[in-house]
Amino acid sequence: MIEVVDLTKSFPISRQQRRELAAQSAAPSKTAGRPGASATNLQAVAGATFRCRPGRVFALLGPNGAGKTTVLRMIATLLRPDGGRISIAGVDALADPVAARRRLGFLTGSTKLYERLTAEENVRYAADLHGVAAPDYKRRRDALFGALGIEAYAGRRAGQLSTGMKQKIAIARTVIHDPEVVVFDEATSGLDVIAARAIIQLIKDCRAQGKTVLFSTHIMSEVTMLADDLAVFHRGRVLAGGGLEEVLARAVDEHGQRRTLEDEFVRLIDAAEAELGEARP
Numbered sequence: 001m002i003e004v005v006d007l008t009k010s011f012p013i014s015r016q017q018r019r020e021l022a023a024q025s026a027a028p029s030k031t032a033g034r035p036g037a038s039a040t041n042l043q044a045v046a047g048a049t050f051r052c053r054p055g056r057v058f059a060l061l062g063p064n065g066a067g068k069t070t071v072l073r074m075i076a077t078l079l080r081p082d083g084g085r086i087s088i089a090g091v092d093a094l095a096d097p098v099a100a101r102r103r104l105g106f107l108t109g110s111t112k113l114y115e116r117l118t119a120e121e122n123v124r125y126a127a128d129l130h131g132v133a134a135p136d137y138k139r140r141r142d143a144l145f146g147a148l149g150i151e152a153y154a155g156r157r158a159g160q161l162s163t164g165m166k167q168k169i170a171i172a173r174t175v176i177h178d179p180e181v182v183v184f185d186e187a188t189s190g191l192d193v194i195a196a197r198a199i200i201q202l203i204k205d206c207r208a209q210g211k212t213v214l215f216s217t218h219i220m221s222e223v224t225m226l227a228d229d230l231a232v233f234h235r236g237r238v239l240a241g242g243g244l245e246e247v248l249a250r251a252v253d254e255h256g257q258r259r260t261l262e263d264e265f266v267r268l269i270d271a272a273e274a275e276l277g278e279a280r281p
C-alpha cells in the first residue's frame with residue numbers, strides 16, 4: 001500500500017525558469033504561472049492525495065512538468081516534502097525513511113548503474129545493501145535473470161551494455177530485495193519495444209505477486225494496458241482519479257458518447273487551465 005496525503009513541495013527557481021514559466025502563462029512575470037507560485041519559488045506539488053493498493057497497478061498520468069517525478073522521488077524518500085504524509089506498506093516514510101526504503105523498489109528512466117561493475121555485481125551490490133541473505137539472493141537472481149533474458153550478460157561490465165540491457169539490469173536491481181511496493185518513473189521512456197515490454201511484463205508480474213505498483217507516464221496506451229487505478233495529475237494536483245473502468249465510465253460527452261482516455265485527459269487539463277486563467281488577476 002502507498003498512501004499519500006496532502007503532499008506539497010516547492011523549489012526555488014532560477015531566472016531562466018521564471019522567464020519560461022512567465023512566457024507559458026502569459027501572466028505578469030511577477031508570478032511563476034502555477035498556483036501557489038511566487039517570484040522565487042515554484043510549487044511543483046500542491047496538495048497531492050492518493051492511495052495505491054496491493055495487487056493493483058496505479059498510474060500517475062500527467063503532462064510534462066505536472067510534478068510526477070517530484071511526487072515519486074518523495075515517495076522513494078529521495079526528496080523531502082514541505083508538507084503532507086507518505087506511508088509505504090504501513091511505514092511512515094518521513095519518520096523512518098530507512099524502513100520505508102526496505103519495502104520499496106524505485107526505477108527511473110536514467111538507470112545510473114555502476115558502469116565499471118558487471119551486471120551481476122550491480123545487482124548483488126543492491127542486494128547486499130538491502131541485507132538479502134545469500135540463498136534468497138541466488139533464488140531471486142536466477143529467476144529475474146532468466147525472466148529478463150540477461151543471464152548471458154551477467155559477467156559483462158554495465159558500461160559495455162546497450163541502453164535496453166542496462167534498463168533490464170536496473171529492473172533486476174530494483175526488485176532483487178523483493179519489495180512490497182514498486183515505483184516506476186517513466187521507466188519505458190526512450191526504450192525500444194523489446195526493452196519496454198520487459199518492464200511492462202515485470203509490472204504485470206509484480207501485480208500477480210500481490211505487490212503495490214505505482215508508475216508515472218504520459219503515454220495513454222500504457223495506462224489502458226496496465227493500470228487498475230489512475231490519477232490525472234496536473235500542476236501538482238490530482239484532477240481526477242479512481243478505477244480505470246470507473247474513470248472511463250464517467251467520461252461521457254454531451255451526446256452521451258464514451259470519450260477515449262486521451263480525450264478525457266485533454267478535457268480535464270483544458271478545464272483546469274481555463275479555471276486557472278479565470279482565477280488569475
Ligand SMILES: Nc1ncnc2c1ncn2[C@@H]1O[C@H](COP(=O)(O)OP(=O)(O)OP(=O)(O)O)[C@@H](O)[C@H]1O
Nearest residue numbers: 011012013044062063064065066067068069070071
Ligand atoms: N530541483 C528542482 N529545482 C527547480 N525546479 C524543479 C526541480 N525539480 C522539478 N522542478 C520543477 O517542478 C515542476 C515539476 O517537475 P517534475 O519533473 O516533477 O514533473 P514531471 O511531471 O515529472 O514532468 P516530466 O514528464 O516532464 O518529467 C517542473 O516545472 C520542474 O521544472
